[in-house]
Amino acid sequence: MSTAFEALLEEVKGAVDSVTVEEAHGRLNNGSKVVLIDVREREDFAEGYIPGAQNIPRGFLELQIEGVVNDRSASLLVYGHEGQTPLAARDLSGMGYESVAYIDGGLDAWVGAGYPSDRDRALSKAEQFRYARHLLVPEVGERGQGKLLDAKVLLIGAGGLGSPSAFYLAAAGIGTVGILDADVVDVTNLQRQILHGTSDVGRPKAVSAYEKLKDLNPACNVIPHQAYMTSDNVMEIIEPYDIIVNGCDNFPTRYLINDACVFTRKPIVDGSIFRFDGQVTIFTCDSEGPCYRCLYPEPPPAEMAPSCAEAGVLGVLPGTIGLIQATEVVKLILGQGDPLIGKLLMYDALQMSFKKFNIRRDVNCPVCGDNPEITELIDYIAFCSGVNLSEVPEELTAG
Template sequence: MPELTPEERQRYARHLSIPNVGEAGQLKLKASSVLMIGTGGLGSPAALYLAAAGVGRVGLIDPDTVDRSNLQRQILHGESWVGKPKLESAADRLREINPHVELDLHPVRFTPDNALDLVSRYDLVLDGCDNFPTRFLSNDACFLLKKPCVYGSIFRFEGQVTVFAPHLGGPCYRCMLPTMPPPGSAPSCEEAGVLGVLPGVIGSLQAMEVIKLLLGIGEPPLGKLTCYDALNTSFRSLRLRRDPACRLCGDAPFISSVKNDETTASDSCSIPGMPTITVEELMARLAAGETPYILDVRQPEEEAEGTIPGAVLIPLATLPERLGELPADREILVHCRSGARSARAVTFLHEAGFPQAVNVEGGINAWKSF
């Protein structure tokens, strides 16, 4: 096993003085590897602390670029990196934190086609993603390869942390959430909002569990979901039990591949069978001189993010009482910020007698990208 250099001894001095860590523990960290899915709200604080702690090799998966709206919480990135790849921004910052850490940059989406190959290269996975298909995928890949998956999620003022590792005696993600929630039923952080400090708390807790697992100290929260309520400054623990009927880790499992209904599902907000239109198609129709009825179901304060020409603003919450303002004999193209609220609005309009309602895929975010 390699020794610590004099510079590393100085850098990790506070670790070396802890009985449960010491030089042996620091060498364990140096020889360890972690795969991080996402360098966003959760991945930012986690990556910073894992690099500072001296984890020897960190893999980062993120195909996205830095958006100014990220900067409120994604503390790896800064103003000078807006519009540039997140991985380059993350690598620049992490190398400044600790030049001894080896960084593997994976500018790809985490998919069933590459999941097993990527996960197999690391000791464990820290899941900082923000959608259900990827959470199912990271869980399934880790289960099949017997790697711990350190899970975190955030929503407005609340967050959750646990470790899914059936090979260590705990349940898996599917024991907690057996099937995919219906599209549009759970708003994303983009739609619902999140207090910028919250992912710092949850991401740091994830980093703590990673370090405990790598060092083999303490008790990992196997079968325990830690829930943080920022508004009430409270933590509580919920018991998660292995589900004997779990399709992946249960007594008679039948999921044996990372390609399944949940992991291959679209993370878009459109409901299967719902009529949709892309922003490219909408732009082409407007350029051709068409004047479709476009309904914006965002809040008034969101108009500053951009608007689609000619759109009528009726916030989703007020839609039931304003149905009389809508044309009953025309196509209604519904958009929001990214597609979740508009999908719910289209479902409601179909049930309310407006069968020509159509969801604009990707909402204003997709519109602004063209």
């Protein structure tokens, strides 16, 4: 370092806040909201970083910081190589961020103090090529792509909703895509269920889906489940997966999946369609958000909820809804943006309008409420038949 630079550094150090690694560890683990920024180069970051850190190389800091945190009152911790971090902290303060401090000693001091570091999954050359357009997006990058490759997503149904979801999720590099469907391809499916072709008519949908997805992305671990979901197999089927994408077309399965996901705390990205209308939401199935039963404690009578086979559906509609589901899955995995948690998105294709409604967890919900009555799987066929409600929830069907 030149004498002039050393002098500048000393001056800047005197003007910005710093914390020890012990103080940083305390702030990062006491539940307060802290944005942790690693300003080293990407190659250094890939070798290891403080858990929770986001990487913005020093040269891009001013350009990219607002994409990571725009709230000027947010609490920011910065670390990097000695000599660059006090200057980075000064520049962030100069941009109006009110609470900025740098971590003295950076990653070396952190590791030296015995705290754990994280390391991203290294992408192979083939993965770097295949996902090149993802790597350019700051919110994805190698780190996000690694998360996608490590993710395990189960699609319930290889039909109208499952088809577009599965195609795009496999293309995006979701490492494991399970697809559950017990049916065989019927010619009337082909108007919308784009995983299957004319030559697949009469073949199991799970097999047809497997072949299409493997052709699209051979590295994707596609797991076909040619089965009906029942109380006997649901736990075993969903166990390996992180996220469940629901595109099923009947109420017993919806309630079954919901209850199983509440018991195992797995999020459901739920979609349904009816003629020109569709809806999407995320049931987190935990104390944070609602579950399906919070919205629909009881199933509607069968005549109030016709299936696609009974009511018809516009062929392009499940494409829109299935891709919104896939988008929400990718966002959940990346931890980016505002997912549809506690929000029901309703789509009207005729008006080309989207409306969002707030929904919330019902503390009296029979399965996810504070004092749940249902604590194990029940007979869902019996539960969904012969129910007579005076007030029918506006439920849509899928398929």
